[in-house]
Structures are given as C-alpha cells and as structure tokens.
Amino acid sequence: MPELLHRKLERTATGFMLAIIVAASVGGIVEIAPLFTIDETVENVEDMRLYTPLELAGRNIYIREGCYACHSQMIRTLRDDVERYGPFSLAVESQYDHPMLWGSKRTGPDLARVGGKYSDFWHVAHLTNPRDVVPESNMPAYSWLARTPLRLDDLGSHLRAQRSVGVPYTDDMIENAARDAFGQAVPDSEQASGVTERYGEETQVSAFDGVTTRVTEMDALVAYLQVLGRLTKAAYQNTAAPEQPPNPND
C-alpha cells in the first residue's frame, strides 16, 4: 500500500517537490525557531560591553585572515577544556557576535579567553613571526599587519550596519567611530578619553603595536585579541571552581 502511494507521488513533479520541502523543513523549524523564543537560551547579564570600533575592525581582520579555521572561541563544559582555557563559554558572551566565531578546529589553541593572558608586546611579536616566541608553532606569520594602515573613515557605517542587525550602538558611538578607533590606539591623544566614556571604564586604551603615530591593522587585531573573554565577567560568577579573570597588570 505505501508503495502504491509512492508510485502515485513520483508521477507528479510538483507534489514530489512539496513533499521534499515539508520533510526537509521540520528539523530546522523544531530546532532553530525556539532558540529565539526560549528566554534561557541567552543569559541576561548587566555588565555586557560592546566591541569598540577598533576591536570590531580587529575582529573583521580576524575573519578576513581566516583565523577561525584553526582557533576556536568556545570552551566546552569539559574538565580538560576548562582547566586549559578557563571557565566554559556562555551564550551571552557571543550575544553581539555577527557572525559567531566559535570555530570547529583547534590546530592552534582556543582563544575564547586569551584576552589579558599575554602582553600587547607578546602579541605583536607573535603575529609578526610566531616562531620567534613559540619555536614549534606552525602558524603563518602576519608581519604585513603592522605595515598596513587601518581604514578608519568607514567605521561609522560598520557600526550602523551592526546596529541594524541588533547591536545597540548609539548615534553618539556611530558618529565618533573613527575618532574612537584612533583614540583607543593612541593613549595620549585628546580622542582617548572619549573611548572610555562611550564604551566603559574597562575598555583598554593602549598603543597596541607600540607605535602611536598611526593606527595599523596590527593595533586593531591586538585590541580584539585582548578583549576576548573580557566583555563580561559573567562566566567567572557562580561557577564551581571560582577563578579570577586575567589581569595584565599583575
């Protein structure tokens, strides 16, 4: 009997295709739609910060260079993951990540909490030639980043596009995006104070690549790496094994 039914179905192309669409849609609808409606999917956290324009630009360089192909940003709820990399990742920590960069492969270590674990200087040396600091490394060298100036003039439109997909950037932030990117990488400049005003006292203002005369792609990438895992302290609260977030000034 079912076979007869199917013989009928396979005589009509339209019917067959509708059946394919129905059969193939169920799984996605059941698994994806509730993620938007069930409130516990993403935790509510008070202290969640936004990426500064410089950090966002660094994130885009991380994407452009395909860093996600070898580095995950997702610490799993497994003992050895937590002891190696820090408290397991929470959904809220990538709440504003368009797209998420959880990754699928660890040719290099996880970077979800790399922020603050190494100095800016270490990162610059490592990115310029990884084998200078880790002789066994097989990571590519990214020496051109320090030679390439960062494009600042369109950062406002980047923030505006981020806002249109749901990241709460204010008009003030969008208007001052280029100023803030410059200020964050040039601590002594007059633009520097605006960054912490708009993005919070925790924001790191630093001459990331060690050169304050211009803002390079190296500044942006290091700024991004240094904020990884430090947008909120939620992961360090209410965990079984309390641990303090890394403090680069230690």
Added chain:
Amino acid sequence: MGQLTTRERDLAAAILVVLAVVGIAMAAAGRADPLGIHGAIVLLYSLALLYLIMSTSFGPAPDPSRVSRYYDDPIKVGVAFTLFWAIFGMFFGVWAAAQLAWPSLNFDTAWASFGRIRPAHTTGVIFGFGGNALISTSLHVVQRTSRARLPDQLSPWFVLFGYNLFCILAVSGYFIGVTQSKEYAEAEWYADLWLVIVWVTYFVLYIRTLARRREPHIYVANWYYMAFILVVAILHIINNLTIPVSLGHAKSYTIWAGVQDSMVQWWYGHNAVAFFLTAGFLAMLYYYLPKRAERPIFSYRLSILSFWGITFFYMWAGSHHLHYTALPHWVQNLGMTFSVMLLVPSWASAGNALLTLNGAWHKVRDDATLRFIMMAAFFYGLSTFEGSFLAVRPVNSLSHYTDWTVGHVHAGALGWVALITYGSLYTLVPAIWKRERMYSAALVEVHFWLASAGTVIYVFAMWNSGIIQGLMWRTYSEEGTLTYSFVDSLLAMYPYYIARTFGGLLFLIGAIVATYNIWMTVRDVPVAGTERHDDVPLAGPVPEAAATGPAE
C-alpha cells in the same frame, strides 16, 4: 553554442550587457574597497562571453534536426569546468596541507596564507568541482531518464556560466580578504544574491525538463537531484541573510548572532554535506551505477526508504557540531539522536548500491570505472557510519576540534564524492562525445589506484593525529594536572601533517591523470555508428499505460 538560435543569441547578448553594466556599477561604487576588484572581474567575465557570442552570431542557422537529439553541449563545457576546478581545488588543498607542516610555504604573502587558501580549497572542491559535476550530470540524467530534450538552449548556459562566475567571485574574494567566515558559505552578499538568481534558473530548467518527460514516473536519481536543488536553495538563503555595510562595501554582517548563528551555521553546514555532497551524488550513483553494471537497482523499496529517511533525518543532525557548547542541551541531544538514526537510510543506500552489483562482480574486477563506483559506495557506508559514531556526545568530546573530523570529512569527500564523480565522468564522457570507450583503460586503472591509495593514506594519517591529539588534551598526571601543553600536542602532529600532504598529492596526481585521459578521449575521432538509436528523446505521446518501472 553553435546550436543557439538567433533569438537565443540576442537574449544572451542582452543578459551579458546587463551583467557588464552591473560590473561597472560595482567597480564604481566599490572604488575604495575589494568590491571594486570584483566589479572588474564581473565586467571582464561578461565581456569575454559577449565576445564569444558575437563572434559566432553570423554563423549558419542551427540544424533544425537538433530537437530530435538531446542537448549535450552545455554538459561538455560543464565537464571541462569540473576537471579544471578539481585540479585547482585539490592543488590548494595540498598546498594548505603542506603549510601546516612547513609554515613558511606562504612565502610571507597575505593572499597565500593558510587562512585564505583554506577556503579557496574547500570552495574549489565543494562548489567548483562538486557543483559543476552535479550540474553537468543532472542535465545528462534528467534528459535520459525523462526521454526529453532540455526545454530551451539558453538557460543551461546561463546556469553553467552563472554558477562558475559565483565560484570565481567566491574564490578570488578569499585571496583579497573578502569572506563571511561562515564555513562552506564564505562568499559575500553580492555573490550570494547572484547564486540565488542562478539557482532559481537551474530549478526552473530542471522542473521544465521533468514536465516534458515521456516517462510517467520520475526516476529515483531525479528525486535526489530535486532534493539537492530545493534544499540547497533553502539552506543558502537562510544562512546568508546579511546586511551589507553599504552598497559600496564587500563586507556584510549576518543577521544571526551568537548561539542562534551557530545553530543556523551548522544546520546549513551539515546539510550542505547532506544535500550538496550526498543527495546529488547519490543521484549519480542511482543512474551511473546501474548503467555501468548493466543491472537494475537491487531494491525499489530500499530506494524509497533511504530517500525519505535522508531528506527528513539530516535536517535535524546539524547540532551535533555543537556538543558541550553554549547551545542549549536539548538541541544537542536532538542532533545526536537523529544523527544516529541517520545510519539506517544511509546504509540502506550503500547496501542497495553494493547489492546491485551482485551478479556483476566480475565486471568490478575488470572495469576500473565500475570499481570507482563500488569503492565510492563502500566509502559512503564507511563515512556515514563514522559520522553517526562521531555525533555521539562522549565520542565527540574526544574527536571534536581535532584532525579526526578532518579525516572523516575527507573519507567522505575523497572516498565518496570524488570517486563517484570520476566513476560517473568515465561513463558520461564516452557517452556524450559518442566515443566507444575512454582513451586509455590503463590510465583509468592508474587513477583508481592513485585515488584509493591517496584516500587511505590521508584518512589514516588524520585518524591517528586526531585521536592522539584528543587523548593528549585530556591526559592527566597523577597529581591531577594536565600532562601536556598545547604545543606538545602540536609537535606530535607534524609527522601526520607530512603524511596527509603526501596522500593528498597522490590524489591530485590522479586528478591530473584523469584530465589527460578525458582530454585525449575528446580529441579522438568519434567512432561511426556509436550513436545509439535509442539515445534520443521520444517524440510520440506519453506511453501512459506501458511504463510501470523507472525509466532505463
């Protein structure tokens, strides 16, 4: 293109002029952005095709008897694209693999660094090689199993050249730093939009051909091609919903964020495997295997069971890529459950294929082409078993993030997808070029052993490195501390990275041998009388009552 009518040529020229204008607009709007470079590529591509069209536009009118034959010209060009992208994609695969063992092999250039050539490899083989193989074979299979000619002569060319423009935009984008970073969907918004247009045309072409069929039943290979076309469209559109920074920027931001984005991404990613790399290639299996073995498919019921099982179950399985992450536990469990259940329809397909060969095993021994198809079915069974196994949470806790996943993917991609493609090509090429056989049976044999050896070396290397890596990461000393640093585990990988490069190199050499063999076959003079009188579309009315089984 010689068979295009004047009207079809005019229409083609009009489309290309519009495309050239779009290219100019992109180049102008994106002057200060990589988008400008892509505008120039679109412009050059459309001008080159326009030149081709114009240079033949004053040729003789096409032979009116053409409608009594199948339209195979686009398939021939599609085969050429397939062979080109195979070598391109596999070359970048070998290069990327070599960089992991010898990191200075990017010669300190940005475009050739691992993170940029890795997506060039994956896009080149999945979309370039796999996609062109799927389009070419689908146009061959749908005509034969429907006993009907393609409904028009322009849309297959649009699909073929449009699709390859997408591939070119995607791959060239990675070199200049244009990527969405979504795995296996890295192309940016304008390339994605273009693919939607191409894909809708492909769908309409396919459905119109089916509507002209002279067989009452739609053959099982076409079910899989339909599922491939339809579901890939759904996946592509939903996963690629983005907001561009501006119309002058290549960069865009996906509308999905964080945990929801991860689920959408792996719902897409896993079903790209299911409906791009499985369904479409199963369609090849269901047509070229019985053709080559000259035996009917073992079981019609198993075909139905496996088709609907795959179509329904696969869409639930994506969350097994996210075990132990911040994705809610219930979704992880659903993904694991359905992944395990998937073994049933998967093995039903593999079993159906292998049982079809019962009574034809002597042909498998003598005919390397049939052996390609047999090995593909075997590797399909192997990698679907492995897939279900790796989706089980405790197993996944060891294997995830390691090379084991890479090994698993390549057991499927080399052992299943590439072998079934070459088996199909070796059947398809003599058929559409009206040759009696391939130029050299010995070279097919050589290719078979290169490909098999390459796959086995690659997969074993990755199994070893993945399991060693996973175990080192979780080894504890007696004092309860982690025994190995990350760098310790990296050092242990180097021998395997060299072995996998070697395995991949063997596979690449095999692909070059295949290309040479096919080239020489095409260059040969056609043998008179090889055109079978039954290899033509039916002209009479639909034989409504006569047919009860699938065509051919």
